[in-house]
Amino acid sequence: MSNYVYMFTEGRADMRSLLGGKGANLAEMTNLGLPVPCGMTITTEACRDYYRVGGSFPDGLREEILEKLKLVESKSGKKLGDPGDPLLVSVRSGAVFSMPGMMDTILNLGLNETTVQSVAKNTNNLRFAYDSYRRFIQMFSDVVLEIPKHEFEYILSKEKETVGVVYDQELSAQSLRNVIDKYKELVENQTGRSFPEDPLDQLFMAVEAVFRSWNNQRAIIYRNLNKISHDLGTAVNVQSMVFGNMGNDSGTGVAFSRNPSTGENILYGEYLMNAQGEDVVAGIRTPQPIAQLQQDMPEIYGQFVNIVQTLENHYKNMQDIEFTIERGKLYMLQCRNGKRTAQAAVKVAHDMVQENLIGKTEALLMVEPEQLDQLLHRQIDSSAKLTVIAKGLPASPGAASGQVVFDADKAEKIAKLGINVLMVRMETTPDDIHGIIAAEGVLTSRGGMTSHAAVVARGMGKPCVCGCESIKIDYAKQEFTVGGLTIKAGDVISIDGATGRVISGQVPMKDPELSTEYTTLLGWADEVKKLSVRANADTPEDAAKARAFGATGIGLTRTEHMFMGADRLPFVQQMILAESLEERQDALSHLLPIQENDFYGILQAMEGLPVCIRLLDPPLHEFLPSLEELLVETTKLRTSGKNAQLLTEKDSLLRKIRQLHEFNPMLGHRGCRLGITFPEIYEMQIRAIFNAAARLTKEGYTVLPEVEIPLTIDKAELIFFNDRIKTIAQEVFAAYGTSFHYSCGTMIEIPRAALLADELAEVSEFFSFGTNDLTQTCMGFSRDDAEGKFLPYYLEQKILKENPFIALDRKGVGQLMKLAVEKGRQTRPDLITGICGEHGGEPSSIVFCHQLGLDFVSCSPYRVPIARLAAAQAAV
Ligand code: ADP
Ligand code: MG
Ligand code: MG
Incomplete structure (x- = not known):
């Protein structure tokens, strides 16, 4: 027979899973010799067994409680229910993980009409006795009898009103007696029984109520939210009472x-x-x-x-x-x-090392990596008064104020005038990128924490509130309404991406200040971590920011983001729409110097560190106007009968776009498939990279470009490009009279690539796992459809434990990664491996990458500090 009940003197802090957090610490404090009122803890196992036997006390529990109660009684010199000197106890729930406010505590148990008089006599304080009694009835009725608290509050406030006092402690003994009588009446009316008088009945009822409260609705919701297992059960602490309400010396x-x-x-x-x-x-x-x-x-x-x-x-x-x-x-x-803010967590961890209380390892483990996010973004001045008009999901932290703008082009235009804007959309698509870049922050009425707006905003370190369903957007009227309020384009609002608040008007902000404690702590992280942390960055500014945050390289530069800029989009479109090779090459010749300058800036910002540049990936139609818009335009032109010239042009554009239409663009003509069909596009990009590298080398910079081929499925694809890369490198070396080191590698984002990793590694110097696509292709989930439609059900039904687009699916996707690393190293022992999907900035996925022995993780600049700390935690 196992023990169901431990005295505080028998427990220890490390018995938390059996005694619950509260019980384990009460025991620890007792054994440290601190003044803790004596008591016992009924174990979580007793609670589990209570449920196992169908909701009643398991054999032996009752007896054991009575046995331990004797010990508490002899220690305190009082007896439960004793008319001479009654013992009063508290009954306190105590789960393994603290669940604040989930299960309530009952104080002063043991009081009844007899013992309340003894307490009054012994303390010579009738008022105190009645105050304790009325509190007990109220708490017991709430927790055990499930009579709503407010019914008691009502009686109490009525009494205060009648006698004309404000505070509870001003009520006289007589008033409290009235309150008690009314309380008891209420209990009889609600339950059809009188309030239990027998202290032992009270005790067992209370213990059972705590067991039951483990499965109340609030507790279940809280556990779901915080990913706490439902099987743990709660412990119950029964402790002799001490009284803070005995007078002004208490x-x-x-x-x-x-x-x-x-x-x-x-x-x-x-x-x-x-x-x-x-x-x-x-x-x-x-x-x-x-x-x-x-x-x-x-x-x-x-x-x-x-x-x-x-x-x-x-x-x-x-x-x-x-x-x-x-x-x-x-x-x-x-x-x-104690729970603490990010700022406090960092300072406490740092200071405790300085005070020789803990070592660096403990300090590193003391801070939640995710928490660091709070420190890196602009924040609302906490002393400010705010008018909150709506609340959405806190998708990307930081605060922003600006004029409301409903489309990306306008956002860009207005921002160019030096005015701060906030993009407000039902949702965003890749077409809105330039607007998001221009805006201070993004607010959407639809979409979750991993919607396009959220992912992009986090990537850019911009505040974002998404899924704010209470705002109703009317694009035609250029306004949104929320409650009775109408906000028009041009009105100023603010968002707080850390809490999801939408606030009317400008709010005062503070720039984040990174403390010296923060810098020191992350320095310790760098000393112990094995993974290097790179950043995903597409611009020199982002690269510089990433470097300032401690990135030691770029793991992913997406060249397509560069294609969206207003200065180049016309050439990109010309390149796509070209009818002949000559025409395409003409467009590419315009793009070459532009791309070269992009790469120049990034390589310069990251001088001395590796920069992995991925060649063009997305389907071409993403760079063209949308089919719907074009249809509207051509129809207008046709009916107006004017401008026949323009109509012809638009019609041919329409035909082209129709040709480019794909049934499933995610699996369509993208990645290196574009490079195979239009080698001149990739050749232009390769030349741009090498020209930039050559110029910088001549200027005395050390540059380490890495050319990366996306969406590979076969070694033959890589051979196709490697030959071209080599030729262009030779040409550039000759033209500039210089040379530099570069490497060629591939993304692993299709299962076939992982399965054939040994062959790919023959011709690839590095692998970078594109886990966003690898998750989609491994699971056969299209991310946007999954998150909007069925993934929530998978999570609810616990078919999947976590959203695989947030936390890496170790079981499936992870297995492909493991295989690819092993196979790759078979043919190329010095293969460099890394990850550049969103998972590269997610702490639990980073732990997995560490276990796989990857060389680097790459994430958005703002997640670099998080990744550094997570990588360190994985290594200690
Ligand atoms: P919670 O988990 O919500 O913090 P507790 O079990 O800690 O609930 O109880 C709430 C409060 O009740 C305690 O902070 C303390 O003030 C009071 N309390 C609990 N047990 C006793 C006791 N034995 N004597 C006096 N006060 C108690
Ligand atoms: Mg407490
Ligand atoms: Mg509480």
Whole structure:
């Protein structure tokens, strides 16, 4: 028979999964010799068994509780239900992972009409006894009998009104007696039974209610949201009561060992005199700052500071502490590692190393990589008053203000005038890129956290709020409405991408300031990580930013983003629409110098570091006007009967676009398939890269260009391009009278490429896993359709544990990667391997990449610090 119940003296902090977080820490504090009221913990296993046997106490549990209760009674010198000196206890839930506010605590259990009188007599304080009793009835009824809290609150406030007082503690004993009688009446009316008088009944009912609360709706939703397993069960703590509501020498409070918002090493917290339980957080009265305790009760304050220090030294982490003072004596009721902002997390981790409390490894593990995101973006000044008009999904952090603009061209035009704009769209597509680039931020009414707008905005480090369904956009009227409010194009709004808030008007912002603690901590990360962290960057500005964030190379430059600029799009279109090779070459000759300058800028910004440049990938029709628009235009022209010349031109464009139409562009004419059919396009790009590299080399820069072929399925494709790359390199070396080192490799983003990796590696010096496409092609999911249509159901039904476009699917996609790395290294032992899909910036995927032994991960510039820390955590 296993033990279902442990005394606090029998537990330890590392027994958390059995005793729950609260129970394990109460035990640890007890064994540290701190003043903890004595008690017992009923294990999570008891809760699991409660469910296993169909919702009743498993054999032996009742007996064991009674047995341990005897020990609590003998330690405290009081007995539950004893008419002379009754023991009162709290019944507190305590899950393994803290679930704030999910399951409630019952205080003062053991009170009934008899014991309440004994308490009054022993303390010589009838008011206190009644106050405790009415609190008990209220909490018990809420948690166990499931009678809504507000019904009790109503009775209490009515009484205060009748006698003309504001605060609970101003109520007289007589008033409280009235309240108790009304409470009991309410219970009888609601349940058809009188409030339980027998303390043992009360205890067992309370324990069972805590077990049951594990599966209440709130708890289930919370666990789903936070990916906590539903099988863990909760522990229950039964602890003898101490009283903060015994008078003005008593009180209760909460404190953090350091400031949880800034990380400063200063005791932080609040307390209330003559109060119990959650009065402090409930906002009933305004609590005092903890520093005030030094004046009010200097001895207690001194003792408390010492205990806080002891706990920090012991747990080697910032503590969140609950305490109570009973008649001038201090008791500890809870401690746990405190939740903190990113800024605080970094400072605490750093400072604790400086204080010799922890080592660098512990410091690195103390900060959530994702949290760093909060530090890198412009933020709303937290002291500002805001008019929040809507709330969407917090898709990309940071705050932005600007004039509302509903289409990309306008966004670009207005931004060119130096005016800040916010793009507001139902959703965005690749056609809107130039608008997103021009805008300060993006707001969409449709789409999730991985919608186009969200992904692109995160990639650019721009704030984005998406899926904000309460705003109704009317493109024709150039306005959106939300509630009764109408916002027109040109009106200024702000968005907060960290919280999803949409705010009317301009908001005051702060630039992020990266602290020296941050720089030092990330320096430690670089010392231990094995993966190098590169960035995905398409412009010199992004490259420079990535470098400033600590990237040691570019893992992906998407050349197609360069094709979208206004100065080149006409030539790109000419290139696509060319009827002959000559015509195409004419367009390419215009594009060559433009691309060359793009590459020049990026290679220069990344001097001394590798820059991997992917040749053109997307289907060509993405660069052309949309079919629908063109149809509208031609119809207009035709009916007007004017401008026959233009109509002919547009008609031929229409034909071309129809020809280029693909049934499934994702699997269509893109990637190196374009390069095979139109080698001159890739040749132009290769020449542009090498010209830029040659110029820089002559100017004294060290450049390390890597030419990358996308969407490969066979070694023969690579041979086709390698020959051309080599020839062009020789030509460029000769023309410039210089040479530099370059390498050639491929993306691995089609299962066939992974399966034939040994052959590909014969002719490829590096592999870069394009896990966005590899996930699509491995799973046969089109990302946009999946996320909008069926993926949510897969997640809900737990067919898939996580969205594979966010966290790498280790089981399937990961297996292809593993195979490709192994096979690739068979034929080329010094093969360089990396990842450049969105997963390259996602901490759990980075851990997997570390385990695979990849050489680098590559992610958007703003995720570089996150990746550095995640890579370090994987390595320690
Ligand atoms: P939560 O998990 O919501 O924080 P707790 O179990 O910590 O709930 O209980 C809430 C509050 O109730 C505690 O902070 C403390 O003030 C009070 N409390 C709990 N147990 C006792 C006790 N044995 N004596 C006095 N107060 C208690
Ligand atoms: Mg609570
Ligand atoms: Mg608590």
